[in-house]
Amino acid sequence: MTGVPVVDEKPEPKGNAPLGGDNASTARLGDRLFGGAATASGVIVIAMVTLIATFLIVQAVPALLDNQENFLTSRAWNPGGDQPGFGILEFLWTTVVAGAIAMLIAVPFGVAVALFLTQYAPVWMRGPAAALVDLLAAVPSIVYGLWGLITFAPFFRPIQGWIESTFGWFPLLAQTGITGGTILFIAVVLSIMVVPIVTALSREIFAQTPLAHKEGALALGATHWEMIRTTVLPFGRPGVISASMLALGRALGETIAVTFLVSSLPNGAAWTWSLFNGGETFASKIANNAAEFSNPSRTGAYIAAALVLFVLTFVVNSIARIVIERRKAFSE
Amino acid sequence: MSATRTTVRSAFGVLALSGALLLSSCASENNTPGGSADNASQAGSTGNTGNTGNTDCFSGNLKAEGSSAQKNAIDEAISVFQTKCADATIDYNPSGSGSGIKQFIAKQVDFAGSDSALKTVAVDGLVEADDAAKACGSPAWNLPMVTGPIAVAYNVAGVDKLVLNAEVTAQIFDGRITTWNDPAIAKLNAGVKLPATPIKVYFRSDDSGTTENFTKYLKSAAPDAWSYETGKKWTGKGEGKEKSAGVATAVKGQDGGITYVELSYARQNRLQMAQIDTGSGPVVLNAESVGKTVATAKPTGSGNDLALKIDYATQESGAYPIILVTYEVVCSTYADPAQGAKVKAFLTTFASDAVQGQLEELGYAPLPTAVASKVQTAVKAIS
Numbered sequence: 001m002t003g004v005p006v007v008d009e010k011p012e013p014k015g016n017a018p019l020g021g022d023n024a025s026t027a028r029l030g031d032r033l034f035g036g037a038a039t040a041s042g043v044i045v046i047a048m049v050t051l052i053a054t055f056l057i058v059q060a061v062p063a064l065l066d067n068q069e070n071f072l073t074s075r076a077w078n079p080g081g082d083q084p085g086f087g088i089l090e091f092l093w094t095t096v097v098a099g100a101i102a103m104l105i106a107v108p109f110g111v112a113v114a115l116f117l118t119q120y121a122p123v124w125m126r127g128p129a130a131a132l133v134d135l136l137a138a139v140p141s142i143v144y145g146l147w148g149l150i151t152f153a154p155f156f157r158p159i160q161g162w163i164e165s166t167f168g169w170f171p172l173l174a175q176t177g178i179t180g181g182t183i184l185f186i187a188v189v190l191s192i193m194v195v196p197i198v199t200a201l202s203r204e205i206f207a208q209t210p211l212a213h214k215e216g217a218l219a220l221g222a223t224h225w226e227m228i229r230t231t232v233l234p235f236g237r238p239g240v241i242s243a244s245m246l247a248l249g250r251a252l253g254e255t256i257a258v259t260f261l262v263s264s265l266p267n268g269a270a271w272t273w274s275l276f277n278g279g280e281t282f283a284s285k286i287a288n289n290a291a292e293f294s295n296p297s298r299t300g301a302y303i304a305a306a307l308v309l310f311v312l313t314f315v316v317n318s319i320a321r322i323v324i325e326r327r328k329a330f331s332e
Numbered sequence: 333m334s335a336t337r338t339t340v341r342s343a344f345g346v347l348a349l350s351g352a353l354l355l356s357s358c359a360s361e362n363n364t365p366g367g368s369a370d371n372a373s374q375a376g377s378t379g380n381t382g383n384t385g386n387t388d389c390f391s392g393n394l395k396a397e398g399s400s401a402q403k404n405a406i407d408e409a410i411s412v413f414q415t416k417c418a419d420a421t422i423d424y425n426p427s428g429s430g431s432g433i434k435q436f437i438a439k440q441v442d443f444a445g446s447d448s449a450l451k452t453v454a455v456d457g458l459v460e461a462d463d464a465a466k467a468c469g470s471p472a473w474n475l476p477m478v479t480g481p482i483a484v485a486y487n488v489a490g491v492d493k494l495v496l497n498a499e500v501t502a503q504i505f506d507g508r509i510t511t512w513n514d515p516a517i518a519k520l521n522a523g524v525k526l527p528a529t530p531i532k533v534y535f536r537s538d539d540s541g542t543t544e545n546f547t548k549y550l551k552s553a554a555p556d557a558w559s560y561e562t563g564k565k566w567t568g569k570g571e572g573k574e575k576s577a578g579v580a581t582a583v584k585g586q587d588g589g590i591t592y593v594e595l596s597y598a599r600q601n602r603l604q605m606a607q608i609d610t611g612s613g614p615v616v617l618n619a620e621s622v623g624k625t626v627a628t629a630k631p632t633g634s635g636n637d638l639a640l641k642i643d644y645a646t647q648e649s650g651a652y653p654i655i656l657v658t659y660e661v662v663c664s665t666y667a668d669p670a671q672g673a674k675v676k677a678f679l680t681t682f683a684s685d686a687v688q689g690q691l692e693e694l695g696y697a698p699l700p701t702a703v704a705s706k707v708q709t710a711v712k713a714i715s
Contacts, residue, residue: 078565081455149581150581153585154585177530177532177571178571179571179582179586180585180586259574260574260578262572262574263537263571263572263573263582264572264573265571266535266566266567266568266569266570267565267567269569278571278572280537280572288538292428292430292431292538293430295458
């Protein structure tokens, strides 16, 4: 019934039949344009992802076929040459662990900030404070890289030294001799980068908690915190999960800041579980070596690594979607 | 609903991926802030006074790409040239030697800057020299233009003077000497009070010509102590940092740190530089000591192809052995004579004494006279 003003549908005062549509509204030009544009956008996005995946696979497969090592379980990285041998285990470990720790820090912190902004902060403060948090998200990642390197690293080093000497008996916190860009350090910087993403999305959804729920909880004698726990948090849970996954996506793929900060390991370095070890992420490894993509077999190895990152991000987002679907059943 | 979900999920993928695909442009941007403003001002004050040869001006564009190690030197030459020839525009994209040669072979740039001469043996099934000759339709020449000394830079509180030799340097960078008061270091530094600070080795995590030349030095001068392959990728021990700026910053911030880095970065970060004992006494890194090593290098090309084989194991007194020679890779005869004339005009300025004389301030060493005159002759022969 689009295109027909509401007033036309009211019965005419003299009892004449109301002016109806021509029953062909969906075929009007505006409808067709809009519907077509929306469909095209959807199709283009899907086509783009498919084409990018195809590009990655086509470029990666020849290099993978020549690979002398197990691509998934080897830690060696010697692409190109007559006997290429490369595996992504180390990048996978660094990327996933750094991303996971960043989430452990950023999600509780980001949610707390969002709760403060929507539930605790005085009303006059909410707008400006939220704008400031959003501004953090607009800081280019190179700035985080520089800041991390020049300001934060010297500050973090003694803390790291203290943890290493005090809790070094625990394998994850063992001493390694790496001084600068350890996995934990990278994770902390990443967490700062993604807090605004978590906060911005969580804030939007917390602010939409129905007033009736909140007042209901308060009327039943809940304290402020109990009201938040029983109404705001359950209502916002799917949103918080989406926000976290979006943030994790950024943390996994973050390139320049990590490239700046990371301490890579020499070939053949002994394996350790320690978070104080160095190691490159997928993105930093590719960025670091992009200038030397001198031939297809070499490039192919890096593209294969990019393909793993692609799949990893896809898996993470799929899990998030499944979790959100499950949660929705309980919250509605 | 499910359609929406797919779209959202796909959008995440696109975000993550476009990040990955844009990397090459990001990487080259890192090199770009190199202080061209400084160079321009220096050129303005001093560059015009010397003899830059007879400059044949041209109007239009000249495009070059390659080694980031020679970026500041070529910027200096460009500003001198453009002061004289206001209509000429010369772009140098410091995207790395490999990339420069690739673009040269693909005829995308007029000449390439490279940290090593075109390879005459097959690497990954490609012979660079043959491919370049095919692209040119004539032999391609390697013209040594800039010498970049590589400093062994360290940061040890209280140690202002340090002497190392190839043997000990190799053992440090292989993680076999782990503290600064190791007897092997103490033996070379009689009278210097060395602390028990642990040694932290930093290396270039990106593939780099600096790494290649440094490992070549270790391999030639201390074959027993350095058993690894030489190459652009680091094979020793330590902790990797991105690019020259990364390793220099890391050493600056870490007591006990040591790395190998181009002279200009060591200077900018005010790092201490080790003297190298080649067997005939400790040698300080300066233009003269570097020039001596370049002068002992043997030409491997024929005629005007001036590829050099550096004798890293040189024992000549006063010669600093750890250097990197960067080349300009050009066609001997360009298919388009106008293009050849442009390359010739610019390289004449670059090889001139006036520009070469400026290089020391920028952290390079000028070519020794004998080599410079050969380069000037070769440049004249470009057509």
